[in-house]
Amino acid sequence: MISTVLVANRGEIACRIFRTCRESGIRTVAVHSDADENALHARVADAAVRLPGTASADTYLRGDLIVKAATAAGADAVHPGYGFLSENADFARAVVDAGLTWIGPPPEAIEAMASKTRAKELMGVAPLDHVTEADLPVLVKAAAGGGGRGMRVVRRLADLEAELTAARAEAASAFGDGEVFVEPYVVDGRHVEVQVLADTHGTVWALGTRDCSLQRRHQKVIEEAPAPGLTASLTQDLYEQAVRAARAVDYVGAGTVEFLVADGRARFLEMNTRLQVEHPVTEAVHGVDLVALQLRIAEGHALATDPPRARGHAVEARLYAEDPAAGWAPQTGRLHRLTVPDGIRLDTGYTDGDDIGVHYDPMLAKAVAHAPTRAEAVRRLAGALERAAIHGPVTNRDLLVRSLRHEEFTSARMDTGFYDRHLPELTAPAPDPLAPLAAALADACAAPRSRFGGWRNLPSQPQVKRYAMAGEEHEVRYHHTRTGLAADGVRVVHADAARVVLETGGVQHRFEVSRYGDQVHVNATALIALPRFPDLTTPHAPGSLLAPMPGTVVRVAEGLADGAAVEAGQPLLWLEAMKMQHVIAAPANGTLAELPVTEGQQVEMGALLAVVQEADL
Structure with a gap:
């Protein structure tokens, strides 16, 4: 009988396995990277063991550290979840060799099916050894792993080598194995x-x-x-x-x-x-x-x-x-x-x-x-x-x-x-047009009020608030009256800091409003409260390429330097975030005026990655 299970994983799947273990009366052990020290799976387990570092290669892909963690925590079984080492035969053997119960298939079965190329051979399906125009489109896939990583659709023969290189790099980063293969791509399957x-x-x-x-x-x-x-x-x-x-x-x-x-x-x-x-x-x-x-x-x-x-x-x-x-x-x-x-x-x-x-x-x-x-x-x-x-x-x-x-x-x-x-x-954006007004009225109710009230004996200018919604700026106006808040063309049935009811055309619409700093959620519509006065910060130079998300610069195109000529669509560098690699390409024909980043550098969202000075037409 299993008494204590270590889950060699993180996040949702670790929490899900822990739930069943608790219902079965089995103790649970979590492992976590430094980035996951306060993650939910580390908090809900009966015990947790730190894996020093943040990169998967240093933490959740270190089978030796996980086996040591299981032994140290007194676990007698290991569940791999999905992803990471779940389909790694060597890890399964290490668990078994340590005298622990492996909650998964035999290492030999994992080995036989772990490589998609070998699995296809076992089932009598052969990948493409040589690709011709007649084979297009084709799909490049990582032999070890899944989740869309190390996978590329190729529709032009001229793109095949570059996509093979990119797929190998992504597969090696995600799974520690850069083997890829090619198979026919069925568009409507x-x-x-x-x-x-x-x-x-x-x-x-x-x-x-x-x-x-x-x-x-x-x-x-x-x-x-x-x-x-x-x-x-x-x-x-x-x-x-x-x-x-x-x-x-x-x-x-x-x-x-x-x-x-x-x-x-x-x-x-x-x-x-x-x-x-x-x-x-x-x-x-x-x-x-x-x-x-x-x-x-x-x-x-x-x-x-x-x-x-x-x-x-x-x-x-x-x-x-x-x-x-x-x-x-x-x-x-x-x-x-x-x-x-x-x-x-x-x-x-x-x-x-x-x-x-x-x-x-x-x-x-x-x-x-x-x-x-x-x-x-x-x-x-x-x-x-x-x-x-x-x-x-x-x-x-x-x-x-x-x-x-x-x-x-x-x-x-x-x-x-x-x-x-x-x-x-x-x-296509389809925000609720009443959401900015609901946000403004809720904010007005949440704001501190004067002890003399918010109305005047004489008519006054309306209150004005601005919000960004679906990429556009929206300005809303409302009034403080003796009977409460009012807005032109809409009847305010109810308004407090968390709930607003508006009536238009004889129909009442109810809104739940939540605010976190300048971020406002009105039902399913998200808004950003804009400052009263515009931000006069100097924008980046034309042709600036900014990081679309926080990540790591894992590769810079070979031979790139300030002053190099580039073509529209030419890859300049590769940014890795959340286990995916994102290509940062030149937006137009021109000259690389600035390249302030290097391989291995971590950048925040909005950081300047490169500047391309567009060629004169």
């Missing part, structure tokens, strides 16, 4: 996967399908179970291939076999020898706790002969601290509040007041809705996200709501190219 579960007694479950077609940068955004619209014969084929993959490597524990479904057939992609981010939708539909089953299997218990039947439909949305309209740029800062309506499962590694840093993935939480039908589950999740209180950095919440309500998704006709086709319409 669906990403469908099968959850498998296997015990040590020869039983293998195919525990339903999931559809994960809505992806950004090849990383999943919305997932659901079961995958909609599959024929019975195609579903059976998926199950048979998934079970065959598991049996081929004598698999034990929870795993996922992923496929690309197009033209009525399923093409094997890879097997993830770990728990998936999207496992909650399978849990909801089948009424199981996959982590609890992992623990039982690790203790030697047998699965039932047949898996539990599916009931209803579940949909999961990944809430990211990112700006989809700005190239999915990760966002950082204080998360002041995160709540969703009752009836929605929220898996998160954050709580109110936590800081979102630059070192790790920008996923804040996963919201999951379960209902008797797909339509009901989708509607429930969209409504809950719309009403959620998410106060802090910019998130993808609006994108999620619009995606769930898009006709292509509601009719289950989506594919992996969904965001390529619809991103502009899904990210």
